[in-house]
Amino acid sequence: MIRLSAIAASVLMLTPLPAFAAPAPTTPEAIMAAAYKALEGDVEAPFIPFSARLKALFALEKREVPEGDLGRLDFDWLVDGQDSKITATKITSRTVEFAPNRKIVVVRFRNFDKALENHFFWEKDAKGKWVLDDVRSIEPDGPGFTLSLVLKYGWDGAEEMLEGAKAD
Numbered sequence: 001m002i003r004l005s006a007i008a009a010s011v012l013m014l015t016p017l018p019a020f021a022a023p024a025p026t027t028p029e030a031i032m033a034a035a036y037k038a039l040e041g042d043v044e045a046p047f048i049p050f051s052a053r054l055k056a057l058f059a060l061e062k063r064e065v066p067e068g069d070l071g072r073l074d075f076d077w078l079v080d081g082q083d084s085k086i087t088a089t090k091i092t093s094r095t096v097e098f099a100p101n102r103k104i105v106v107v108r109f110r111n112f113d114k115a116l117e118n119h120f121f122w123e124k125d126a127k128g129k130w131v132l133d134d135v136r137s138i139e140p141d142g143p144g145f146t147l148s149l150v151l152k153y154g155w156d157g158a159e160e161m162l163e164g165a166k167a168d
Contacts, residue, residue, distance in 0.1 A: 028122040039086040051133040057151040072154040
């Protein structure tokens, strides 16, 4: 019996264990770190959960945009561009004052040679899970954008608003 157990143990030790995927990140900071690590080309991109409001805005844009058209969101909102070469990512966060169920995650990074900064607004949903509610891009030499406004209105920069007012 002891000999059989020793043989079984040695067979088990030589048998490769199945590879288990790392658990999906669940905090806003971990999700954003994994997303930008993927953009740097190191790993597979994580799932970014959206709030019901943000899901509804993506659905609205999809419904309103004619088939075959690019739509109002014609760029990658994670990198504020159509092409990317992401480096030098730095992530910080803070809890919203008086609101422990909301966080702002700030991601500073370089896309090619351009320094960019995105603010990600997170909240806990009814089940207590963190979901992304909005994104604000802060550009040092441009208007930036707010994701919810781009999805619903197509733009939100002051320069574009002035141009639109002239065209009307």
